[in-house]
Amino acid sequence: MPFMEFEGKKVEVNEEGFLLRPEDWSEELAKMLAEAEGIDELTEDHWKVINYIRQYYLDHDIAPMVRLLCKETGFPLRYIYQLFTSGPARGACKLAGLPKPDGCV
């Protein structure tokens, strides 16, 4: 399995950079994942999205529908795509430390 070097530890990720164990996640790690995604700096808005997805995942064991994401963060849909150019699944969910969602993504 591939891994990322993070603070001297090895963090296991899948071949597309999704964390294998969501409990490995930390804010610092999210920053590193963001860099790999080509996001230079995580703004407050990024964090709002990431934190919501993360919390929802911890509560429900699945990524939230994008409708909830918009509703809870107050961001319009198109703005979310601007924040995460790879989209909510490959972008935001990855940064929030979720395993890769099933389906056509």
Next chain:
Amino acid sequence: MGGKEDRGEVARFMEALANQRLTLERLRKRITRRLAILVNSCVHCGLCSDSCHYYLAENSNRFIPAFRTDRLSSLFRRYHTWLGRRIPFWVGAKGVEELSIKELTDAVFGECSMCGRCAINCSVGLDIGFLIREARKILAELDQVPGGLQSTVDKAVTTGNNMAITEEELIGTLQWLEEELQQEVADRRAKIPLNKVGARVLYTLNPREPKFFPLSIIAIAKIFYAADEDWTISSTNFDATNYAYYSGDDQAARTIAGRLVEETERLGARILAVTECGHAYRSLRWEAPNWLGKRFDFQVKSILELIADYIRQGRIRLDSSIHSAPVTLHDPCNLVRYGGVMEVQRYILRKAVSNFVEMHPNRERNYCCGGGGGLLSMSEYAELRLKAGKAKAEQIRRTGAKVVAAPCHNCIDQLMELNKKYKLGIETKTIGEIVADALILPSRRVNSAIESASKKG
């Protein structure tokens, strides 16, 4: 300690033996007329090699389509041909004991998107994509389907859609989208009708639309609104996809397709309209009748065919000047090469954009984006998948277009990744989105709708 290791070895050996036995059994049961003809016909001319996007990118023997399928054919020769049984090495016949399940899995799941480009270009005329799926079927029975693909199939079978979206979540999302739609068209009567019995069109989605990318749903709803279509979405059976087609699990494929067919019959829709999704169209239009063993009383159509009809019949009008930048078109393999939906998308784009440029080669000769065959769900092959997208990336770059219309959600994701990796600087859109943006919404239509409604009343 050593004992434990030995046990591991023994277990692995036993498993390998069991797999071999199973493979043999399947092989015996599996042989259909079409398969027998195909495995008997390859002359190893090697001319298929450079029709494959994997071979073009990696230039290695194992990516030659004929090489891939020979793993299956060599088994056939070993057990079902006279020379193969007696002098196996002479005809390249290989027994199950020589078969590496891992290698076969990599070859048919990880190193082939079943795009069929080699099938169209095969000098003999062999449907190589069909052979690959036959190999996948055997592996599916041996439980060797890569994890991400299998769990996508399992989700679809157990929850009714491949992203485990609940009915409540779907309804919530569609209501939200309806509000957005009403704002966009400034008409409170614009609807996304749910579970409407007797609607003419039952529209189906790719679950990733409600889950993550709902703009394409609004776009189609807007087109339906403008065309004054009598349509509906089912809140329980809305998933058009069928990943069991990719995993080679016909039993699951039957279950998944069967639900949609039943739902269409229950609602009494005349047309089952499939969202912009290549393999969903192919499975429902071409494969499902065979899986279920019956002819359908309704038509299965790609949403593109409906949109083209609306334009042709004057039910919607488009202003192409809104899209003045060059737009090119990607032909999804399962929609075009294996689906036969070839011209309507071109017709639509010529009406919806002012500068449409063809990619070359195109139509049934088009290159796969590299994301087909369920590969998007199999992370273990992600790196190779992106490398193999090189042919597509170059094809796009040559057009000089900045917008790529891709009537397949799966292709769109792969194209987005190619965009990043190959720095193409493109935007990918569904055709529905492009059409929705170009729609001319006349207030006349609203009035005439009211008039006709009041006349009827």
Next chain:
Amino acid sequence: MLPLSQALSLGALLFCIIALLYMLLQVRHLPHQRDLATPRGRWWEGIVYAFTKALLPWSKESSTRHLVSYLAGVVFHLSTFFALFLFFLSFWLKSVPASLKLWGSLGLWSGLLCGFGLLLKRIFTPHLRSLSYPDDYFSNALVEAFLLVSWISLREGEFPPYFYFIAVIFFLYLPLGKLRHALFCLYARAVWGSFFGRRGVLSLWGAKRTEGR
């Protein structure tokens, strides 16, 4: 009475035909799923396409990109058919007319050269070698041997026993090795044509592919 060599060759031919027919029947008896989906195009149009347009050098990338191999393949095959024709003719022909001698030799020689070229290609191209088994080399060599003895016979003006001897090997081996593609390729091509024809992907007259009704 026929000379022994001729009689043997006819026996081998009979075996070849029976074996091919047997295989054909075997295949026809295998389970087959009838296609229940409403067709978009016409299956027969696809088949006609497969045996006409699809054979043209510009219709498939495998021929346009490999024009030399394509042409060599065509000549090799035509030449083989001609040699087969000569074989049948040899039972009637008392003497070989001069025109047949000239043009026949030319045809057989071009077939020989092309076949040999393809054999060399198979031996020296790594990716092609990776696809090849002894059967592939032997089949090519066997056909070339047949072409060669056909040419010698033409030149000599008579068909010697070794011509029939090679024919015996040729007919006996044909159903066993890859040469049986003589039968199966035609079948596969028809299946290919009808499959893509039904789906409206292949059509003879271009772009009338939109679904009606």
